[in-house]
Amino acid sequence: MLGDLAGEPLVLFDRTVNPPLHAWLLGQFAAAKVTPRIVYATTQPQVGVDLVREGVGGFLIGSYVLRSLPRNVVARPLSDLPPLRIAAAWRGDERSPALTALLAALPLAPTPWLRR
Numbered sequence: 001m002l003g004d005l006a007g008e009p010l011v012l013f014d015r016t017v018n019p020p021l022h023a024w025l026l027g028q029f030a031a032a033k034v035t036p037r038i039v040y041a042t043t044q045p046q047v048g049v050d051l052v053r054e055g056v057g058g059f060l061i062g063s064y065v066l067r068s069l070p071r072n073v074v075a076r077p078l079s080d081l082p083p084l085r086i087a088a089a090w091r092g093d094e095r096s097p098a099l100t101a102l103l104a105a106l107p108l109a110p111t112p113w114l115r116r
Contacts, residue, residue: 001080002032009057011048014041021084025060028081049073 015022029036039057042048048059052073
């Protein structure tokens with residue numbers, strides 16, 4: 001939980017990587033009345049992993065960013081954060097086999113959060 005991270009050294013992705021997600025994450029900390037102790041901000045995911053391996057701090061990163069972790073690094077979801085929503089976007093007139101295959105693989109879900 002975010003409250004458990006109070007006072008812990010954290011590595012975070014740099015704001016320039018994804019400004020809306022960065023602001024959202026800091027807002028989640030504020031809502032939990034926790035001031036994150038950010039000791040390093042990186043634009044490179046591997047740098048964050050390396051800093052974890054060196055004991056600098058915990059790395060907050062989307063699970064979709066890293067395909068694998070070194071044997072001595074463990075990742076766990078933060079239970080009080082909602083899952084991240086990722087959407088597919090395509091040209092409205094696109095009819096390629098690749099798009100057809102992609103759309104067939106995606107679950108159908110309402111998207112009230114999506115603005116047009």
